[in-house]
Amino acid sequence: MTSDAGARTGSHNPRPPAAPGIFSAGYLWATIGSCALVFLSAFESLAVTTIMPLVSADLDGAALYALAFAGPLATGVIGMVVAGNWSDRIGPIAPLLTSVALFIVGLIIAGLAPDMTVFLLGRLVQGLGSGAMNVALYVVVARIYPAALHARIFAGFAAAWVVPSLVGPFAAGVVAELTSWHWVFLGVVVLVLIAMLMVVPALRMLRGGEQPDLAARPAWAIGKIGWAVLAAAAVLGLNLSARLDGALIGVVAVAAVVIALVAVRPLLPTGTLRAERGLPSVILLRGLISAAFFGTEVYIPYLLTDRYDYSAALSGLALTGAALTWAGASWIQGRLDSTLSSVNAMRIGTVLVLLAILSAVATAAFELSPLVVIGGWLLGGGGMGLMYPRLSVMTLSYSTDRDQGFNSSALSISDSLGGALALASTGIVFAALVGLGGAWPFAGCFLLAAAISAATLGLGSRVGTGVRAVAASDGPHGS
Incomplete structure (x- = not known):
């Protein structure tokens, strides 16, 4: 019953009007445009993961397989730092437009690549744009939506994975088999352009809103950009170390990891590496x-x-199932934000991811039915769906207007650099075990990932408030 109806019936306690949602008139275009950008990122990610075995075979790039994934994540760190600082200075509009342009250029280079070197160049440019785009999009959310809607919009982002999850991997595989894998990249360019047409109204809405105080804008963090470049170079060096001989592999690999961790400290909030x-x-x-x-x-x-x-x-259907459970779990946690605590969401999610990775270990090591890893990966998607939106919401809840860009970039940097270091490490493991034949290289990679996953089990209880709950207000001092 509306308040008017309550007044007409003589009720003294009329029901208050419903709070606006993310699809209400004031937020409609912002929601559609933002989710469209998430959609294209999801489609590209799932499509590339599906067709990379074909790309590797066609371009004779098995030795650089992991670098094709880790490289974009590494250059993405540079894009994140630049976009975070740029967004804190003048707002997210210019960083978002620039990042999308770089993303398109990278897709075109990769799609037209005649060899693995050019393909990797395209992937590096693509990663630079993608990293910057993610951070700029987070700041758009922080500037447009009230805090009460953050959980819903991030759940909407996860739901934006549903359609590409249903058609992305399978469609990419079909296109690659019937025509060429080149068209998978070139086709995504069209999706990017359509998404930008949809996001323009959201940017106009932001431009018309309140702008940051000019005097409060931070200076360009040239030093932090330099640290980001060093971290990216270290990740690329770690990937390339697998091509060295003998003891040099271990020396270069250890040095690269140390340099990456030292370089990333100034890019993260104080105490990150100490948990x-x-x-x-x-x-x-x-x-x-x-x-x-x-x-x-x-x-x-x-x-x-x-x-x-x-x-x-x-093979892409395995990714489809996980992406669907990811989106489903994200939707559920968004509806349970008042009953499922963030700590419990983290605890459940980390356990599900570990079980999923162990299913991959068992499948490769004991040559089990592929249905074991496909079914197990459904659990992993569900675990990620419980955690990812909550981690995004908590990051913004710890942020102020002056450090939304920095904290958003820190979250994305941790995301990308963690994945890049893991992919570089698994690439080394894969190359070291390939001489054993069989599925041993895969089993070794999955075991390393399982060890990393096990390290997350105790972190869930530390994400809530405590003595460092106001870490965002301390400013970006490093870890």
């Missing part, structure tokens, strides 16, 4: 769980095509 309570643990958990999950996922289609003779289209 201090509050925002630091939120950021660290995001990086570790991304490393474990995506370090496993990129090898699942490879395992299915190499060991079980699955077609590219059929």
